[in-house]
Amino acid sequence: xxxxxxxxxxxxxxxxxxxxxxxxxxxxxxxxxxxxxxxxxxxxxxxxxxxxxxxxxxxxxxxxxxxxxxxxxxxxxxxxxxxxxxxxxxxxxxxxxxxxxxxxxxxxxxxxxxxxxxxxxxxxxxxxxxxxxxxxxxxxxxxxxxxxxxxxxxxxxxxxxxxxxxxxxxxxxxxxxxxxxxxxxxxxxxxxxxxxxxxxxxxxxxxxxxxxxxxxxxxxxxxxxxxxxxxxxxxxxxxxxxxxxxxxxxxxxxxxxxxxxxxxxxxxxxxxxxxxxxxxxxxxxxxxxxxxxxxxxxxxxxxxxxxxxxxxxxxxxxxxxxxxxxxxxxxxxxxxxxxxxxxxxxxxxxxxxxxxxxxxxxxxxxxxxxxxxxxxxxxxxxxxxxxxxxxxxxxxxxxxxxxxxxxxxxxxxxxxxxxxxxxxxxxxxxxxxxxxxxxxxxxxxxxxxxxxxxxxxxxxxxxxxxxxxxxxxxxxxxxxxxxxxxxxxxxxxxxxxxxxxxxxxxxxxxxxxxxxxx
Numbered sequence: 340x341x342x343x344x345x346x347x348x349x350x351x352x353x354x355x356x357x358x359x360x361x362x363x364x365x366x367x368x369x370x371x372x373x374x375x376x377x378x379x380x381x382x383x384x385x386x387x388x389x390x391x392x393x394x395x396x397x398x399x400x401x402x403x404x405x406x407x408x409x410x411x412x413x414x415x416x417x418x419x420x421x422x423x424x425x426x427x428x429x430x431x432x433x434x435x436x437x438x439x440x441x442x443x444x445x446x447x448x449x450x451x452x453x454x455x456x457x458x459x460x461x462x463x464x465x466x467x468x469x470x471x472x473x474x475x476x477x478x479x480x481x482x483x484x485x486x487x488x489x490x491x492x493x494x495x496x497x498x499x500x501x502x503x504x505x506x507x508x509x510x511x512x513x514x515x516x517x518x519x520x521x522x523x524x525x526x527x528x529x530x531x532x533x534x535x536x537x538x539x540x541x542x543x544x545x546x547x548x549x550x551x552x553x554x555x556x557x558x559x560x561x562x563x564x565x566x567x568x569x570x571x572x573x574x575x576x577x578x579x580x581x582x583x584x585x586x587x588x589x590x591x592x593x594x595x596x597x598x599x600x601x602x603x604x605x606x607x608x609x610x611x612x613x614x615x616x617x618x619x620x621x622x623x624x625x626x627x628x629x630x631x632x633x634x635x636x637x638x639x640x641x642x643x644x645x646x647x648x649x650x651x652x653x654x655x656x657x658x659x660x661x662x663x664x665x666x667x668x669x670x671x672x673x674x675x676x677x678x679x680x681x682x683x684x685x686x687x688x689x690x691x692x693x694x695x696x697x698x699x700x701x702x703x704x705x706x707x708x709x710x711x712x713x714x715x716x717x718x719x720x721x722x723x724x725x726x727x728x729x730x731x732x733x734x735x736x737x738x739x740x741x742x743x744x745x746x747x748x749x750x751x752x753x754x755x756x757x758x759x760x761x762x763x764x765x766x767x768x769x770x771x772x773x774x775x776x777x778x779x780x781x782x783x784x785x786x787x788x789x790x791x792x793x794x795x796x797x798x799x800x801x802x803x804x805x806x807x808x809x810x811x812x813x814x815x816x817x818x819x820x821x822x823x824x825x826x827x828x829x830x831x832x833x834x835x836x837x838x839x840x841x842x843x844x845x846x847x848x849x850x851x852x853x854x855x856x857x
Contacts, residue, residue, distance in 0.1 A: 417446070684800045716749065
């Protein structure tokens with residue numbers, strides 16, 4: 340059995356690789372004599388280097404050349420005349436290319452019919468050009484030599500530049516993958532960054548088979564974590580057979596051999612962690628992957644495998660922590676005879692409001708995990724008070740109010756961030772915006788934002804839930820009450836944010852419907 344986790348559309352077959360023609364070398368001729376353009380292009384019409392032909396750009400003045408150079412970064416060679424609209428137009432253009440456009444890749448060959456206007460020794464020393472030729476000496480053979488020399492130099496420079504850019508992209512890609520907060524985002528980031536890293540058009544999927552160490556309930560099953568749009572409708576059947584035949588065969592080959600492998604247009608990465616977790620990366624490319632890209636991909640994926648292992652361990656710790664918080668919260672619920680999913684709903688409502696006020700992703704998750712501890716202090720409240728079916732008398736009410744202080748003292752002993760936040764929430768979630776709450780009578784912004792958020796989430800859920808002392812309210816009646824209490828019991832801005840997101844609030848109640856009436 341295989342879990343498949345994404346949505347959209349599935350092609351009938353694996354994406355077909357499309358043959359992509361090799362781009363030509365771009366050569367710009369800058370000369371005010373049209374005959375020079377014609378002769379050069381005629382002589383070099385059949386020239387080819389490294390399997391690539393030539394594409395010519397024509398500029399009949401330095402001004403025209405400047406316009407082209409502002410928009411083109413793929414020019415490999417400039418054949419440049421010196422005397423055009425001015426005696427030094429070509430030399431000024433050479434300086435413009437290097438200093439203003441800051442293009443140090445293009446090769447510049449100066450061609451002059453008036454060598455006395457620009458002496459060779461002076462020009463080579465003063466200007467950043469790559470060759471100097473008099474037009475009278477440029478026979479076909481010498482012109483071909485110039486092209487080979489210039490294009491070979493340009494090719495090598497671009498290889499060095501691409502390697503530098505690849506290293507930068509590799510570091511950036513690994514960083515982005517490492518910053519993923521969960522396995523799903525991690526897998527999506529891997530797919531995104533591989534295509535970015537190699538600069539190829541690519542489609543693919545990322546899958547894992549997790550051992551009992553990380554999640555025993557899916558032991559031995561292949562779980563697809565993410566996929567590009569070509570494979571994204573696989574959720575429909577939830578079977579490995581839903582994968583295109585070519586993909587299944589590729590994954591089976593990697594799993595059986597326990598090794599990564601390349602084909603001309605395909606890469607399947609296999610990684611096994613020290614704890615037995617297996618991960619697979621399947622990529623199909625629009626053009627062949629060269630040796631340099633393969634090496635880069637292998638380095639990247641080796642780092643990804645390390646990150647994957649760390650993320651699995653982190654998720655297990657976070658899941659354990661989250662489960663512990665819910666167990667504690669639900670234990671308090673049961674003691675107060677409140678069945679259902681109150682603590683989970685308060686957690687989700689709190690996370691929703693935390694995101695609405697602009698908290699970052701990590702802080703939103705802390706709110707989700709800490710808010711279920713808001714009533715943990717009720718473990719210190721006697722049953723006769725906690726579960727009294729009617730209204731509490733003055734003495735009982737005083738006892739009930741102590742649960743805020745008890746919860747704070749329990750949680751504040753820890754230096755862990757979630758429990759510290761839980762301590763604040765336990766202490767302040769019964770404070771009121773108008774200062775009439777307890778235990779300290781704080782008002783407005785004196786109340787921590789986490790306390791204000793949970794105060795609203797807790798009351799809303801308490802109203803729509805059945806309790807020993809009341810029947811459940813309708814969702815609409817509860818929202819009306821919350822709106823009436825904006826600026827009194829609740830932070831008015833939080834009430835506004837809540838009422839702007841009622842569809843999302845209802846979704847939370849559909850997920851956790853116990854004794855709630857949305």
